[in-house]
Amino acid sequence: xxxxxxxxxxxxxxxxxxxxxxxxxxxxxxxxxxxxxxxxxxxxxxxxxxxxxxxxxxxxxxxxxxxxxxxxxxxxxxxxxxxxxxxxxxxxxxxxxxxxxxxxxxxx
Amino acid sequence: xxxxxxxxxxxxxxxxxxxxxxxxxxxxxxxxxxxxxxxxxxxxxxxxxxxxxxxxxxxxxxxxxxxxxxxxxxxxxxxxxxxxxxxxxxxxxxxxxxxxxxxxxxxxxxxxxxxxxxxxxxxxxxxxxxxxxxxxxxxxxxxxxxxxxxxxxxxxxxxxxxxxxxx
Numbered sequence: 623x624x625x626x627x628x629x630x631x632x633x634x635x636x637x638x639x640x641x642x643x644x645x646x647x648x649x650x651x652x653x654x655x656x657x658x659x660x661x662x663x664x665x666x667x668x669x670x671x672x673x674x675x676x677x678x679x680x681x682x683x684x685x686x687x688x689x690x691x692x693x694x695x696x697x698x699x700x701x702x703x704x705x706x707x708x709x710x711x712x713x714x715x716x717x718x719x720x721x722x723x724x725x726x727x728x729x730x
Numbered sequence: 731x732x733x734x735x736x737x738x739x740x741x742x743x744x745x746x747x748x749x750x751x752x753x754x755x756x757x758x759x760x761x762x763x764x765x766x767x768x769x770x771x772x773x774x775x776x777x778x779x780x781x782x783x784x785x786x787x788x789x790x791x792x793x794x795x796x797x798x799x800x801x802x803x804x805x806x807x808x809x810x811x812x813x814x815x816x817x818x819x820x821x822x823x824x825x826x827x828x829x830x831x832x833x834x835x836x837x838x839x840x841x842x843x844x845x846x847x848x849x850x851x852x853x854x855x856x857x858x859x860x861x862x863x864x865x866x867x868x869x870x871x872x873x874x875x876x877x878x879x880x881x882x883x884x885x886x887x888x889x890x891x892x893x894x895x896x897x
Contacts, residue, residue, distance in 0.1 A: 629738045629778045632848055636841045638745060638775065640834060642768070645749040648830035649761075652823055657758055657803060661765050664796065665749060668772050671788075679779045681846060683853040686860045689784055690868055693860070696791045697875040701882035703796045707803040708886035714807055 635676035642669030656710050656720045660703065667699045738778060745771030758804055762797060769793050783857040 628634055642665050649662025671692040678688025714720050748767030755761050769792040776785035864872050 628735050632846055633841060634742075635775065635779070637838065638742060640837050640841065641746055642749055642772075643837070644830045644834035645753045647833055648826050649753040651829055652753070652826035653761075655758060657800065657807070658761055661752060661758075661761050661800065664765060664792070665752060665768060668768060668792070671784075672772055672775060675776060675779050675781055675784060678855075679781070679853050680848045683849055683851045683855075686855045686863045687868075689781055689855065689860050690863050692784055693787060693864075694871060694875055696787060697879060700791060700795055701879045703799050704886045705882045705889075707799060708889040710803060711806060712889050720807055 632680040639669040639672040654721050656722050660706050667695055671695045741771050741774040762800055766793055766797050780853045
């Protein structure tokens with residue numbers, strides 16, 4: 623009745639976090655609207671937090687620094703979401719759209 | 731222990747399926763639902779990593795705060811079915827997939843090649859230990875995070891006030 627113990631291996635968690643990072647990069651590059659890009663950035667932050675907790679569990683199991691920094695990541699993500707959504711609403715009121723590719727006033 | 735393995739594999743599929751739904755779905759609200767699914771999956775992974783306090787915080791902060799915030803923004807933006815779809819021309823998708831897969835395989839190679847020094851000690855960090863660490867050693871970053879959140883909230887309020895023209 624001994625399983626394969628998949629949840630006791632560090633590489634599994636690191637690969638899941640890496641898959642979240644890859645999905646986030648794909649979303650940031652590919653999606654059109656700014657809100658979708660923000661959602662993809664949240665995916666990347668989830669992957670980073672998962673990596674920190676996995677390293678804390680397997681590499682340094684006698685302190686809690688990884689967990690504390692994951693809590694910091696959550697606070698940073700909340701602040702970043704608030705300020706980014708305020709900027710997105712501002713862009714919507716000014717230009718009447720939220721597409722990232724059409725915001726090229728600074729590019730010209 | 732085969733039961734724990736089965737549930738772990740199910741949680742992995744929930745997480746990765748939610749991430750793929752976030753990226754590949756055509757509408758924003760489905761992408762947000764995929765993000766919520768991913769967050770619940772990551773909370774399950776935190777429980778498997780012996781960190782139930784972080785799983786609780788994950789559900790409270792991400793699902794309870796950030797998703798609601800993004801939902802309100804989506805509702806403020808209005809009817810997106812009148813606007814062009816998220817799926818644009820396929821060449822852009824192919825290039826973005828090349829970038830994402832390249833980074834995935836490079837970092838996967840790095841992860842699988844490195845010999846991590848995994849310690850097989852039991853891991854029993856309670857919420858009390860995290861609290862003691864936050865208020866003993868990490869007091870300055872903790873206060874700095876609260877300052878960052880206050881500045882972000884004031885900045886969001888100022889931005890929405892100035893955009894309306896009431897200076």
